[in-house]
Amino acid sequence: MEESQIILSDIEKAVNQIDDEKLDDLANKIVNSHHIFLAGMGRSGLMIRAFANRLMHLGLSVSLVGDINSPHTQLNDLVIIGSGSGETDSLVSLIKKANTLSLDSALITTNLSSTIGRLSNLVLVIPAQNKASEQVGKQPMGSVFEQSSLVLYDILILKLMKILNESNETMAKRHANLE
Numbered sequence: 001m002e003e004s005q006i007i008l009s010d011i012e013k014a015v016n017q018i019d020d021e022k023l024d025d026l027a028n029k030i031v032n033s034h035h036i037f038l039a040g041m042g043r044s045g046l047m048i049r050a051f052a053n054r055l056m057h058l059g060l061s062v063s064l065v066g067d068i069n070s071p072h073t074q075l076n077d078l079v080i081i082g083s084g085s086g087e088t089d090s091l092v093s094l095i096k097k098a099n100t101l102s103l104d105s106a107l108i109t110t111n112l113s114s115t116i117g118r119l120s121n122l123v124l125v126i127p128a129q130n131k132a133s134e135q136v137g138k139q140p141m142g143s144v145f146e147q148s149s150l151v152l153y154d155i156l157i158l159k160l161m162k163i164l165n166e167s168n169e170t171m172a173k174r175h176a177n178l179e
Contacts, residue, residue: 046083128145
């Protein structure tokens with residue numbers, strides 16, 4: 001299948017260019033946080049929701065910004081935003097509020113110099129087009145970013161499993177059993 005090869009090749013190219021040191025930095029921020037707030041919109045939001053779910057399986061305290069069960073913030077909390085453009089209005093407002101509250105922050109994006117990028121403590125760049133940029137490959141809009149961000153999140157989960165001494169078995173015990 002030509003299409004599957006295009007997609008897999010695009011993801012491999014993007015993921016292989018992600019800064020490993022910054023991935024380790026984000027893993028350390030996550031481990032040292034009291035609570036992790038995650039946010040993203042559209043398809044980027046779907047990817048970050050999957051990441052939130054796996055962080056919960058690791059036994060970490062996580063929530064999605066805007067969900068009714070999100071707790072009050074504390075100084076040792078971390079905000080992680082997934083935004084291809086780094087310019088989504090609601091997420092720009094969110095990072096400004098996080099900074100007002102002196103929260104630590106990280107952005108996963110295609111755009112290092114974006115508004116959210118300039119306001120975040122740590123920026124991980126996935127070198128891919130976003131919905132607002134010119135089409136580079138055959139995939140539309142932000143597809144490569146969204147696909148690669150999910151892979152990046154799973155790479156982080158594997159790093160965190162090592163750091164936290166977690167296994168598939170210990171994580172499975174935290175999986176929902178009321179479905």
